[in-house]
Amino acid sequence: MSLSRTLETELDRPNTTSGRVKAESGGSIVEVDVVELDRLGARVGGIKVRRGKPGDVATQAMAAPGNLRHLGEGLTPIEVEPSLGGAVLRSAPEEMDGGEFWQLSIGDSGREAELGRYQVGKSGKREQKPFTLTREHLRRTVDGMEHALEGRSQTEPSTAGSV
């Protein structure tokens, strides 16, 4: 079973409503900070995907935007530093004050990727915000992050979950 499917099984457990939900499959681990959950979607604080093998950070940073296109705001590699084993990708916030943006951090020599939503306050301070995804989008996001870590250029159109 794929990592996203395993996560879905965990989310569907009757006692899962909020908190950190963890799922593991094929040597990869996904952790989702769930704020609220229902049958259709989830409000999450952040998503972290980790796999056993390191990867080429530059390739992963190039692969990530295509794999996470469904988030609606295109990610761009901002800093790619193979010597430090990481990269930062962000989407462009629409406005300076109060603008929100996605941030995908690849770290630990390409072993992990973390996705978060941030907002810039009036004082310039950056705060992490929870964001809402449908179950379908959550699954595609986890798949996308996993594929990006594998260096695969684009997620295949997801048919899983559609009945």
Place this chain on the structure above:
Amino acid sequence: MSIIDKDLDRFKEIVRGKVRRELRKYMSSREMLGRQGKKTVSIPIPDIQIPRLRYGKNEQGGVGQGEGDEGEPVDGEGQASDKPGEHSLEAEVSLEELARIIGEELELPRIQPRGSRQVDSAKARYTGISLVGPESLRHTRRTYKQALKRQIALGTYDPRRPVIIPIKEDRRYRSWKVAVEPSFAAVIIYMMDVSGSMGQKQKDIVRLETFWIDTWLQHNYRNLETRFIIHDAKAREVDRDTFFRTRESGGTLISTAYGLANQIVQAEYPVTDWNIYFFHFSDGDNWSGSDNNKCVDLLKKHMLPVANMFGYGQVDSHYGSGRFLHVLKENFPDDQRLILSRIPNREAIMDSIREFLGKGR
């Protein structure tokens, strides 16, 4: 003072007033940097018009002589002209003058230099008189005075018919004397984060900041050296042009820049002889907490003890402000040598300059 000198002085006063009134605008104007010469800067002043003579018959007899009643709007119809438009006036202001204006407007105290050794600088001044010299430097008054003395001594001067005719021996010329003035030496080391998160807007802000800092410090120190360091995950020393043009896509390791700046100072600028200034500009997104700790360590042990001041300017990007400013605030809450400034946009440059230079260090 001749009439033309009076007019020129009055014009300069108007320009000065204009620059003063709109200093905030000029300080944040990127356009102005392109007009910078070696010792002067051209400032566009659109509101000032130079009076000029217009030839022709004076038939109209002044303004407001046409048809229509007072207050009646002028017919706005018409076509665009095919003639070139008038350009706004540009006034040349010397950097020295500009520094004086900044100093007065921002109420910046004169810097109190430190260092035991003063560097001697030679400056030529036309204070002497010589018997030989080029005609362009002939001192007319002294020449005639000499001729008068000679004529009186020879008894050829008639007060009823006061004609003075200088001969070759009467001629006097201006000559210069070289005055040796002691002055203090200073070095500024500019450091800039050029990692992927620093965009063109942020670099423009840094460029303007450095221009004003340079102008002020040059006004205070005759012997001023500037060094430039750029860094992403690695630091390197570059020339001024490269400093402002380079953009990298790498990560940010601030400690690399601090390490290199420290090496340069230790190798070339003994603290006893030099006034040392560090300025670092970044968006504050350092790669890791461990690198923040390294920076704090370098500052505490090596850089702050030798520096007149260390200015850190954190430039906001679309992605907000990074953590590094807070790291420095937390680690150096009361250190007068470390001056921190957050620069959210171009309009904040003036306040930031005041923060950096307002302590007279």
